[in-house]
Amino acid sequence: xxxxxxxxxxxxxxxxxxxxxxxxxxxxxxxxxxxxxxxxxxxxxxxxxxxxxxxxxxxxxxxxxxxxxxxxxxxxxxxxxxxxxxxxxxxxxxxxxxxxxxxxxxxxxxxxxxxxxxxxxxxxxxxxxxxxxxxxxxxxxxxxxxxxxxxxxxxxxxxxxxxxxxxxxxxxxxxxxxxxxxxxxxxx
Numbered sequence: 001x002x003x004x005x006x007x008x009x010x011x012x013x014x015x016x017x018x019x020x021x022x023x024x025x026x027x028x029x030x031x032x033x034x035x036x037x038x039x040x041x042x043x044x045x046x047x048x049x050x051x052x053x054x055x056x057x058x059x060x061x062x063x064x065x066x067x068x069x070x071x072x073x074x075x076x077x078x079x080x081x082x083x084x085x086x087x088x089x090x091x092x093x094x095x096x097x098x099x100x101x102x103x104x105x106x107x108x109x110x111x112x113x114x115x116x117x118x119x120x121x122x123x124x125x126x127x128x129x130x131x132x133x134x135x136x137x138x139x140x141x142x143x144x145x146x147x148x149x150x151x152x153x154x155x156x157x158x159x160x161x162x163x164x165x166x167x168x169x170x171x172x173x174x175x176x177x178x179x180x181x182x183x184x185x186x187x188x
Contacts, residue, residue, distance in 0.1 A: 008133055021047060049163040
């Protein structure tokens with residue numbers, strides 16, 4: 001049985017904190033993505049997501065390309081069609097991730113660049129093992145040039161993406177028109 005919430009996708013006209021949060025999103029992004037509109041039904045959820053997401057971006061120590069690899073690897077593992085499409089769009093247009101890198105992650109294939117593949121693989125293993133990688137996996141991650149701060153940043157990204165991925169699962173969040181060109185199916 002597939003559950004679908006009956007909560008609405010809210011807009012900037014939403015009352016109280018939800019409206020304030022969504023107005024802020026619209027002023028920064030020029031739109032209110034459907035994902036944010038769903039999460040705003042519980043303002044604390046949206047605020048927690050925004051906080052974790054922003055801190056990962058600002059403090060994780062990853063380049064914009066590496067950030068998208070982390071987000072895409074987590075979202076693909078969770079089968080989140082919305083976040084894979086949205087982060088593919090961001091990867092292409094804002095973070096300048098080479099399309100072959102984005103497509104490799106989307107298709108479940110290794111990335112040709114060894115360092116980026118080490119990041120993708122370790123992120124995948126972190127999610128798959130529920131934060132319990134083997135010593136050998138952690139050593140390979142470090143050998144690729146990543147630090148314990150990067151490892152902690154992946155945990156932060158996992159928390160943010162778990163919030164958004166799971167909210168999108170419950171809402172069956174429709175992909176916004178802006179991201180539709182990078183639509184993705186978990187069955188792919």
